Amino acid sequence: MDLNDVNYKIENAADSVSVTVTNKAANRDVEVTVKFVENPDYYIKLDQAKQTYNADAVRQEIAMYYGSEEEFFSQYGSYYSSVDDVVQQGIDNEMQGVYQYLPEEMVVSAVYSKAELMKQAGMNTLLGMGTVFVVLIFISFIISLFKFLPALFAKKPKIEDLKKEESKPAAPAKAATPAPAAGNLMNDAELVAVITAAIYAAEGQAGNGAVSKDKLVVRSIRRARK
Template sequence: MKKWLLILGMITCLSTAVACGQEEKDYSEQYQVTREMVESYVTQEIAGMDEIVKQGAQAYVAEDAVMSNSVKSWESALADMGGYQSIKDISYIVDEDGIMTINVAVEGAKRDAEVVFILEYSVTKGFEATSVTTTPEFTFGELMIKAGLNTLMGMGTVFVVLILISLIISCFNFIPKIQAAFSKKGKKAEASVDNAVAQIVENEAVQEDDFELVAVIAAAIAASEGAASSDGYVVRSIRRIR
């Protein structure tokens, strides 16, 4: 048991030593970066972003992608901060590749926020900002409430979609009935058309018979008067031979 405890202690010591050895090294002196420079830069940038939002001058920085995104992030965070008050703390570090990360804790009327500046170094231009993001700081309770609301919204959306799908599936039962109703209407329409055609044909036949009867009568009258019928019918008298 003691051996296992000794081994565990050695592993813990080695892990701590490795973690300490992997601490990020600061190259601020190599790139001639001082705290005064960083504080001056950060103060001017934050004041500038806040003034742009107050004046509603976002359109003037629309062509500068980095500045435009920075102002949008700051404006979005201000709604939760309740207004910018002051800078509380500044920390920065420069890595071997000349990328400087500045973390700024700012105080708001409602809650604090963190502004993170990412700057890259070039020989011709020096340090230039590539990203500026502002994140409001929420308490654990607020984060849990937000997570709960997001979960409820997600579950509600899923339930609504499932209800819609079930309604659509239930409507499939009415499709055969609708088709049957339309097919019956079609058959009735065809039957009525057939009846109408049959009646027309029957009426024409009756009319033809009537015309023939009239012609025969006219011919008989003409024969009795000694004239020929205009319809070509000839009525001859039949004499019985005794």
């Protein structure tokens, strides 16, 4: 596979490398992001392989088994062109299955268009606002119940106190004051009028009749029959 035909992105960090590859599908594109971290065992085994396979050690083995380098390259010249190639091949054989970076996590996400992202953002906004209003209504309902708290925490009278209140004798009712009779009031008013007229008559001038300061003329005084 040619990497030029693959849409990928590599991001390097201090101790990790992230590779994002876009996979084109029929319905929707998918991005796969893999985060790689350094493998500490890689460098340990690399040092061990370099100590085992070095130019001096390779030349000693060639001289031991083939007599000379010319004889060795005459047989394996199609595989190796120099001693360094033999050293590198030995190191590669030792490092098989050991990688410099190991995958730590992988994230698979769908690729959305701008219209889909705007629609999703609008739905999230409406959902958030609806949640806020529901919470506010619930808080208002809780606050409206506070008016019942005094009644709930009010001290209830004990049964003994109720019994004491019932055992107390009832206070005697006050006697009603009798209203004055209408006839007596009428007699008092007539008596006052007669006395007043007599006084004005005694102090008035002589003549056909006595005149009071209020121009009240008293002709005669008679007792009314009842």
